[in-house]
Structure formats: C-alpha cells, structure tokens
Amino acid sequence: MSIATPPVAPTTTTDQLLHFDDVAMTFPNGTTALSGVSLTVNRGEFVTVVGPSGCGKSTLLRIASGLTPATEGTTQVDTSRIGYVFQDATLLPWRDVQSNVELLAELNGKPKKERQKTAKEAIDLVGLTGFEKHLPRTLSGGMKMRTSLARSLTLDPELFLFDEPFGALDEITRERLNDELIKLFTEQQFAGLFITHSVSEAVYLSTKVVVMSGRPGKIVDEFPVEFPFPRDPEIRFTAEFAELCGQVSHALREGHH
Amino acid sequence: MTTTPPAPPKNRTLMRPATVTPTKKKSATWVPPVLVALGIIAIWYLVSYVVLDDKRRFLLPPPHEVFTEAFFQPDVFSDIMVALGRTAVVALVGLAIAMIIGIGWAIAMSQARWIERSTFPYAVILQCIPILALVPLIGFWFGFDYPARIIVCVMIALFPMVSNTLFGLQSVDKGQRELFQLQKASRWTVLTKLEFPAALPAIFAGMRISAGLAVVGAIVGDYFFRRGEPGLGSLISNYQSRVQSAELFAAIITASLFGVLIFILFGWLGKRVVGKWYDFSAS
Ligand SMILES: Nc1ncnc2c1ncn2[C@@H]1O[C@H](COP(=O)(O)OP(=O)(O)OP(=O)(O)O)[C@@H](O)[C@H]1O
Ligand SMILES: [Mg+2]
Numbered sequence: 324m325s326i327a328t329p330p331v332a333p334t335t336t337t338d339q340l341l342h343f344d345d346v347a348m349t350f351p352n353g354t355t356a357l358s359g360v361s362l363t364v365n366r367g368e369f370v371t372v373v374g375p376s377g378c379g380k381s382t383l384l385r386i387a388s389g390l391t392p393a394t395e396g397t398t399q400v401d402t403s404r405i406g407y408v409f410q411d412a413t414l415l416p417w418r419d420v421q422s423n424v425e426l427l428a429e430l431n432g433k434p435k436k437e438r439q440k441t442a443k444e445a446i447d448l449v450g451l452t453g454f455e456k457h458l459p460r461t462l463s464g465g466m467k468m469r470t471s472l473a474r475s476l477t478l479d480p481e482l483f484l485f486d487e488p489f490g491a492l493d494e495i496t497r498e499r500l501n502d503e504l505i506k507l508f509t510e511q512q513f514a515g516l517f518i519t520h521s522v523s524e525a526v527y528l529s530t531k532v533v534v535m536s537g538r539p540g541k542i543v544d545e546f547p548v549e550f551p552f553p554r555d556p557e558i559r560f561t562a563e564f565a566e567l568c569g570q571v572s573h574a575l576r577e578g579h580h
Numbered sequence: 581m582t583t584t585p586p587a588p589p590k591n592r593t594l595m596r597p598a599t600v601t602p603t604k605k606k607s608a609t610w611v612p613p614v615l616v617a618l619g620i621i622a623i624w625y626l627v628s629y630v631v632l633d634d635k636r637r638f639l640l641p642p643p644h645e646v647f648t649e650a651f652f653q654p655d656v657f658s659d660i661m662v663a664l665g666r667t668a669v670v671a672l673v674g675l676a677i678a679m680i681i682g683i684g685w686a687i688a689m690s691q692a693r694w695i696e697r698s699t700f701p702y703a704v705i706l707q708c709i710p711i712l713a714l715v716p717l718i719g720f721w722f723g724f725d726y727p728a729r730i731i732v733c734v735m736i737a738l739f740p741m742v743s744n745t746l747f748g749l750q751s752v753d754k755g756q757r758e759l760f761q762l763q764k765a766s767r768w769t770v771l772t773k774l775e776f777p778a779a780l781p782a783i784f785a786g787m788r789i790s791a792g793l794a795v796v797g798a799i800v801g802d803y804f805f806r807r808g809e810p811g812l813g814s815l816i817s818n819y820q821s822r823v824q825s826a827e828l829f830a831a832i833i834t835a836s837l838f839g840v841l842i843f844i845l846f847g848w849l850g851k852r853v854v855g856k857w858y859d860f861s862a863s
Contacts, residue, residue, distance in 0.1 A: 390758055407762055413755040416857045417777050430763035430773075458857050 338366035339401060340482045340514045341387055346396035347539075348382050355539040356382040360396070362533060362542060364482065369508055369515040371525040373575060374535030380518045381410075383540070384484045387516065406480030406513065408488045412467035414459040414474075420446065421455035424473045438477070445473040448507060465496040472504075476511070485517040489524070501527055502556060509553050522571045527559060532571050536578035543578040546571055641826045650830030659815065660827075660834050667811040668838065670726065671798035674733025675842075678790055681734070682741025683783065690749040690775065691767065700746070707739040711797075715804045724807035733797030737790040744786025748779025781858040784850030791846045795839040 341364040348357040356379035364370050374380050385391040386398055388407050414423045424445055428438035446452055449469040459467055468488055475483065489497040501524060508515060519525050525532045526548055534544040546567060550558050558564050621643050628642040641649070650656045685703070689696035715732055722728040752775050760770050802813025810818070812835050819828035851860065 388762060390761065405762075409755050409758075411753075411755050413753065413759050415756065415774070415777070417780075417854070426759075426773075427763055430760065430765050430769065460857060460859075 339399075340364055340366055341401070341516065342397075342399040343383070343386075344397045344399070346383075346386060346393045346398055348379060348386065348391070349394045357386075357393070358539040358541055360535075360540065360542055364514050364516050366481070366514050367512070368531060369517065369529045370531045370533060371515075371517045371519060371529035372533045372535060373519060373522060373525045373571065374540055374578070375537045375575070376520070378535050378538050379540035380535065381486050384486050384516065384518060387482075387484055400482070402481040404478055404481045406475035406478050406483040408468075408471055408475050408483070408485045410487045410490055412459070412464075412471040414467055414470055416459050419456050419458050420451060420462070420470050420473075423459065423470055424477060427474055428477050441477045441479075442473070445476040446470075448476060448511075449473045449503065463496075464492050465500060468492065468500065469503075472507075476507070479511075480513050483513045483515045485515065487518050487520065490520060497521075497524065498556070502554075504528065505552065505554050522568050522575070523559065523564075526564060526567050526571060527554060532567075534571060534574040534578055541578075544571075544574040546574075638823060638825050641829065645826045646829045646833065649826035656827055656830065660812070660831055663810055663812045663815045663831070664834055664838060666809055667795070667798045667802065667813065667835070670729045670733055670802070670811060671794040671838075671842070674730045674797055675737055675787075675791055675794035677730065678734045678737040678741050678794065679787065682738055682786070682790070683745050686742050686745035686749060687771070687776075689746055691771070696746075700742075703739055703742045706735060711735055712800065712804075715801060718801070719805050719807075724805040726808065728805065729798060729801035729811070729813075732801035733794050736797035736800065737794040740786045740789040740793065741783075744782045744789075745779055748782030749775045751782070752778045780854045781850070781860065784846065784854060785860075788843055788846045788850065791842040792839050795835065795842065799835055 341362075343360050343362045346357060346360045347355070349355045360383065362370070372380050372383065382391065384407070386393045387400065388405060389400070415426065418426070421439075421442055424442040425438045428441055433441070443455075446455060449472050451466065451469050451473065454462070454466065459470070462470065472488070489500050492500065505528060507513075515529075517525075517528060519528075526546075529548050532546045532548060533542055534546075535541065536543045548567065550564075624640065624643050628637060628640050632639060650660075685699070689700060711732065714735075718728050718731055722731055749771075756774060756778075757770070760774055765773075798811065799813040799816070802811040803817050804813070806814045806817055812831055816828060816831045816835075819825075819831060
C-alpha cells in the first residue's frame, strides 16, 4: 500500500480510470435500469452519484466492476486494481477481522507473510488496530463497515467503487466515516465512484456530484464541488455548502418526474 | 457500542461483552422436561393401577417394575447392554456413512445443476418410500447380518444430511459470492472457503436429526431380521413375542436414551465447531 505524502490535494490530472459511453442496461425481464449514461472518472476525482431508489445506481457499479455486462454502450476501465465496497459489509462470519481483511489477498494467492502485513496496515488505516481477533458478530455496524473498507484497501485500489456503504449507519457514525474516507482518499490517492442517497454526504465527499433521474436512470445534472481537501467538517455549516446541497436536491426532484 | 477507533485498551474491554450468551439460569432448561417426565410417570401409574385390572396389567407394567424386573435383573441388564453395544456400532457406522454420502452428494449437486435436477428427486423419494417394506428385500439381497442392518440405517438417516447440506451450500449470501467472483476465485476456492464453511451450521443441524434417525434405523433392520448377533431390535422383538413387557419397556427406554444421547452429542459438537460465530438459538 502506498502511503503517499499527505495531504496534497488530489489535483486535476486528467488521467482517465473509468469511462462509460452511452451505457444502457436492460435486464432479461425487460426492466430498463439505465439508459444513455456517459460518465468519466479520472485519477484524483471522487465522483458521487445520487438518484432515486431503483434508478440503476448499483447496476452502474456492477457494470464498472465487471459483475454484470451492460447491454449497450461501452465501458472502459483503465486499471485492474478495483476496490468495491458493498452496501452490506459482506464479512465472512467465521473469520475474525484480521482474516476477513486478508481474504482478498488470499484469493489472489499472495503469500501469508505478505498478506498479513498488508492486512495489518489496512486495519491500521481504518482505525481497527486491537480488534484483529474479533469476530464480525461482536462488531458494531460502523466497525463492520471499516473492516469491509480495510479489506478492499488491501488491493491498493486505483479505482474505488462504493455502493451506499454508510447507508445503514447512524448519522454520527456516518459523518465520522466520511471524514476517514476523505483522509484515505487524500492519502491513498485512489479515484472514487460513490453511490449515496444522502445529498449532504455527496456534496461533502466529492469532487463532483452526478444526479440521476428515476428509472431508467439517466444523468440529469452534474455539480463540481470546489471545497479543498482534506475537507474541514465545518464546511457543512457554510452557506456555500447549503447552497450546493439545495441545488443538488432541486435537480434530484426535477429528475424524479 | 461505540465506533471510535480503539486506541485506549480500556475501550477494548468495553467491546468485549458482545460474546453474548444470554445468562439464563441453567435450571430453566432442565426443569420443564423433568416436570413433564414426572407427569408422564404419574399418568403411567394411573393407567397401570387404575385403568388396567390385574389380568391386563401386563399391557403396561408400572414404572418401578421396569426396574425391579428388568434393569435390576443382572441377566436382563447384561442382555440389554450387549445388544445396545451392537446397535450402537450399527448406528454410528450407519451415521458416518450417511454423513459421507450425504455431504458428498449435496456437494455434487451444488456444483452442477444437472446433477441436482437428475438426482435430488431420488433423495426425496428415498425419504418417502416406506423403508419398512424394503427391509425384508434388503435382507434377501445383503444377508441378515451387520451389512444389511447398516444399509437400512443409512437409508433412513441419509435424507436430512443431503437436504441440509444442500440447503446450507446454496444459502450463501449473494454479496459474499460476488466478493469471490470479483477476485476470479475458482469453484474449488468458492466451495472450500465460502460455501462449505457457510453450510456448516446447516450440516450440523442435519447431523443431529440424522443421528436420531440412525438409532431408529439400526433397530428397525435388526427388529425384522432377527438373525445374527441380537441387537436392541431383535431383543425388542423377542420380548414382544414372549410378552415380557417390563423387559420390553426397559429395552425401549434404553434405545431412546441412546438416541437422546447422540442427539445431544451432535448438538454439542455443532456448538463447539460453529457456535462461536453462529447463533443456533436464533434460527
Ligand atoms: N438482475 C435483475 N433483473 C431484473 N431487474 C433488476 C435486476 N437487478 C436490478 N434490477 C432492477 O433494476 C432497477 C435498478 O436496480 P439498482 O439496484 O441498480 O437500483 P439502485 O438505484 O441501486 O436502487 P437503490 O437505491 O434502492 O439501491 C431496479 O428497478 C431493479 O428492480
Ligand atoms: Mg442500490
């Protein structure tokens, strides 16, 4: 895991990592989840997608990760190091934190020494040191999510996909994890594509907020977010922040009809 | 439970109590069954002494006679214990075979849909056919000694192993599957690192049921064959034909206790192996 000299703002290198061009998805049962989606995620960007439930946000991530092929359009992924954090922590309940975090490296055939070391580092990054021996059932929701995050971090991803990772958490835990995610983003320098239902979370985290319409999901608006990194939690209470949230919410409501 | 990073070790102890075992008093678990047992014994006496007259009391000898005339008679007791030993061998060997075949079969079905489609119906049929009707046939084909008894036992104990294992293997969470898929894990890896461990609770639940059935199976074959070294089945059959009802009850009680014992044994084993991460009481 490269811990680059922090906290240089991930400035605009136009190095493309993910590109959707006119992507559409129609499921075999006839449901059209996405239509005409074009979106680029560059190195140094953290793009957040907000949209009504069922508009195809998860589907978009599944296409990006290769889990599901799109039925139309092209998807170009320019890295093999992709992290994917699901809405559920999807931990294996019989493995403790350490061995859950080691899982992906283990599946990739990494030698034991190496994966132990990478896992230790990742556990440290998400602040779970001391909990290595704990089983998932003894962890709180936030700690499970941290474990899941650490597991993906072991891949040292260049592109990080997040599917509403904090959706099930309470507000305070969510805000704390948002700050830690920003810290990871500035230190680890991955590009992010982040799905959420929360407008303020979207604005707080990202370099760009993308708003999707109801099903079939289309991109109806995009908002660049200019606040500097690492973000000051206090920006949440500024007028500019409120203004931007208002605009995103408005676009969301417009797109719903 | 907090989500703060666990920097101070004090915090760590705070996290500990989650190894939840509801601190119910032990007595709560054994008092009700004991009460039920006392109730049954009371009714038993009632039937023996009040409902049945002297001449018909042999139909249900009072509980203490089961002891005075059977368990406490050295020759009867040793007959029953020797028979129990033979039955136990048949039941345990049968159970082991049922476990191996059941788990193997279920894994094969989980790996290939066509195997499941073409063979699972026979697992169901196996459970539905009246094995009792087949028992004499099995005797003709395989002789009337241990191998035939074991075959009957396996046939009776097999189904829960097959169906529980299959259910367990297929109940893996979709998200966990995709996690493996994203790393391009091989089928073998998915089976050994995901499906099989995830199926363990279901497998142990199946083992518990099969264990009880294996005891029944070990007795049934023997009961009908009445050849070779007598197990509990032959013994029960003999006592029956000679109307030795106290001895008969003693043999039946011994068989049930043995069944309960291995049921408990496998329950305990399951708890030992997966109880740390799986909460049996929740399902
Ligand atoms: N395998 C599938 N077959 C058929 N329809 C599907 C399939 N997967 C998803 N869908 C449908 O496609 C639509 C988009 O699903 P998706 O999960 O991408 O929505 P989403 O935007 O992530 O919703 P949410 O915010 O509730 O998570 C939904 O209407 C869903 O029912
Ligand atoms: Mg979704």
